[in-house]
Amino acid sequence: MSQEMFDKLAQAVVEGELEDAEELAKQALEQGLDPLACINEGLTQGMDRVGELFAEGEYYLPDLIIGGEAMKAALTVLEPALTGDQEREVAGRVVLGTVEGDLHEIGKTLVGTMLTANGFQVTDIGVDQSATEFIAAVKESNATLIGASALLTTTIPEQQKIIEALAEAGLRDKVKVMVGGAPVTQAWADKIGADGYAEDAISAVSVAKKLVKA
Numbered sequence: 530m531s532q533e534m535f536d537k538l539a540q541a542v543v544e545g546e547l548e549d550a551e552e553l554a555k556q557a558l559e560q561g562l563d564p565l566a567c568i569n570e571g572l573t574q575g576m577d578r579v580g581e582l583f584a585e586g587e588y589y590l591p592d593l594i595i596g597g598e599a600m601k602a603a604l605t606v607l608e609p610a611l612t613g614d615q616e617r618e619v620a621g622r623v624v625l626g627t628v629e630g631d632l633h634e635i636g637k638t639l640v641g642t643m644l645t646a647n648g649f650q651v652t653d654i655g656v657d658q659s660a661t662e663f664i665a666a667v668k669e670s671n672a673t674l675i676g677a678s679a680l681l682t683t684t685i686p687e688q689q690k691i692i693e694a695l696a697e698a699g700l701r702d703k704v705k706v707m708v709g710g711a712p713v714t715q716a717w718a719d720k721i722g723a724d725g726y727a728e729d730a731i732s733a734v735s736v737a738k739k740l741v742k743a
C-alpha cells in the first residue's frame with residue numbers, strides 16, 4: 530500500500546505533474562503515511578530518476594525544472610506535517626543557504642525544514658549566496674552554525690570560500706560550518722576544513738546538534 534503510493538509520488542515527479550504530485554501528497558497524509566518516508570522513498574526517488582534521464586540525454590533542462598516544481602508542490606503539503614510531528618526544543622541558530630553560482634534549492638530547503646522541526650532557529654538565505662552574504666547573515670542573526678549546500682561539482686569550492694571568509698572576519702572559532710549536497714563527501718569536508726558533513730537532511734540534524742554543542 531505505502532510502496533504503491535511512494536511509486537506514484539515518484540512517477541508524478543518524473544512526469545512533472547504538479548497537480549498530481551500535490552494531490553497524491555494529500556492522499557498520502559490522509560492514509561496516515563509518514564511524510565518523511567513519502568519524501569525519501571517517493572519524491573526523492575523520482576528526482577533521482579529525473580537526474581538520471583537528464584544525464585542520459587533523455588531529459589532536457591525544462592524537464593529538470595518541471596520535475597523540481599512537482600517535488601516542491603508535494604513538499605508544500607508534506608513539510609508542514611513533518612514540522613508538526615516533531616518535538617520542539619531550542620537547539621541553536623543556523624544560517625543556511627546554497628552557495629554562489631548554484632540554484633539548487635530543494636535539498637537545502639529540506640535540510641532547513643528538518644532543522645526547524647528539531648528546534649533550530651534557521652535563517653534561510655536562499656540560493657546563489659556568496660561567502661560575503663553568508664557572513665553578513667551570521668553577523669545579523671548571531672548564528673553559531675553555517676549550513677552550506679552545493680549540488681554542482683563546479684560550485685563546491687564556494688564552500689571552502691565561506692570557511693576562508695569566516696577566518697578573515699575573525700569568526701572562525703565562533704561559527705561552525707556544516708557542508709552537504711550530492712557531490713559533497715566527508716573527504717571533501719575534511720579537505721576544506723569544514724566542521725561537519727551530512728549526507729542527507731536527517732543526518733544534518735544530528736551533525737548540527739553535535740556541532741552546536743562542541
Ligand code: B1M
Pocket residue numbers: 573576577578579580581583584590593594596597598630631632633634635636637639640675676677678679680681682683707708709710711712726727728729730731733
Ligand atoms: Co540540476 N544538476 N542543474 N537542476 N539537478 C543535478 C545536481 C545533476 C546531478 C543532474 C545530472 O546531470 N544528473 C547535475 C550536476 C552534475 C555535477 O555537477 N556533478 C546538474 C546540472 C548539470 C545542472 C545544470 C548545470 C544544467 C544546465 O543548465 N545544463 C543547471 C545548473 C544551474 C545552477 O545551479 N547554476 C541545473 C539546474 C537545475 C534546475 C534549476 C533546473 C533544478 C533545480 C530546481 C530547484 O532546486 N528549484 C535542477 C534539478 C532539479 C536537479 C536534480 C535532478 C535534482 C536535485 C534535487 O532537488 N534533488 C539533480 C540530480 C539529482 O540530484 N539526482 C540535478 C532532491 C533533493 C532532495 O536532493 O538536493 O541532493 P539533494 O539534497 C539532499 C542531499 O544532497 C542533502 O540532503 C538533501 C535531502 O536529503 N543535502 C544536504 C543537500 N544540501 C545539504 C546541506 C547540508 C546537509 C545535507 O548541510 C548544510
